[in-house]
Amino acid sequence: MxxxxxxxxxxxxxxxxxxxxxxxxxxxxxxxxxxxxxxxHSEGVTDSVIRGKHIWETRDCIGCHTLLGEGAYFAPELGNVYKRRGGEFIKAWIRAQPTGAPGRRQMPQFNLTDQQLDDLVNFLKWTSEINTTRNWPPNIEG
Ligand code: HEC
Missing domain, CATH: 1.10.287 (Helix Hairpins)
Structure with a gap:
């Protein structure tokens, strides 16, 4: 050698x-x-989820929020908002905007119908159930 x-x-x-x-x-x-x-979890993509995603995109929610880490860092991450807050909270929240609370960032009023709100909640529910991030973040509020 x-x-x-x-x-x-x-x-x-x-x-x-x-x-x-x-x-x-x-x-x-x-x-x-x-x-x-x-x-x-693609079997969970119902027509309502598809309509909800369309609303998500046409109202530019991603211009302020992140979804599974992608998007803008002006407002909270919404990938797991369904698990954190639940559907009723999300609908009531969206209906109540803007809050006008002093010192807080504001979210616009989108004037969505009940059907549109249900579709949006179904989209956010599906998003919270997929596991493309391999259980990240480890803390539900993280
Ligand atoms: C102009 C920026 C902006 C846009 C566009 C926007 N949001 Fe928001 N959103 C905010 C801000 C800011 C907050 C947090 C406000 C606060 O905590 O007082 C918020 C909070 C929320 C919350 C509550 C989050 C939590 O963790 O409790 C939900 C749900 C939500 N937005 C959904 C949506 C959806 C759905 C859309 C699209 C239809 C959307 N937002 C579009 C700014 C925006």
Whole structure:
């Protein structure tokens, strides 16, 4: 065995390492893609959930709020708001805006119908039940 570190040894380490980590990358990608259907809970996507998502998008809720961490950091995260507050609170809250409470950031009045509020709550309920974040955040108020 040679005492020196040759070019071909370096090349073998490079190619061996590249192949090993590429295969590891493929295996982890496969594992993630396999587990997504179990965690996304897609059978829960009803027509009402779809309508609720449409309201969510057309009223630009994401312009102030985050949903599962994505969005704007002006107002609270809503990915688990259904679990934290429940459907009745969410509807009453949206109807009561703006609160006008001094010193607090304000949310606009959207003038949604009862049906639209139910759809929005169903969308937020579905969002709170999917597990694409692998149980993150660990604390429900976090
Ligand atoms: C202009 C910014 C803005 C927009 C747009 C907005 N919100 Fe808000 N929202 C806020 C602010 C600010 C608060 C927190 C106010 C407070 O705590 O006094 C809030 C609070 C909430 C809460 C209560 C959160 C909690 O943790 O108790 C819910 C539910 C909510 N918003 C839903 C929505 C939905 C649904 C939409 C879209 C239809 C929306 N918001 C659009 C600013 C906004």
């Amino acid at each position: 040679s005492e020196t570190f040759t070019k071909s040894m370096a090349r073998n380490i490079f190619y061996g390492g590249a192949v090993f980590f590429f295969l590891l990358f493929l295996a982890l990608t496969f594992d993630t893609v396999q587990s997504v259907p179990k965690r996304s």
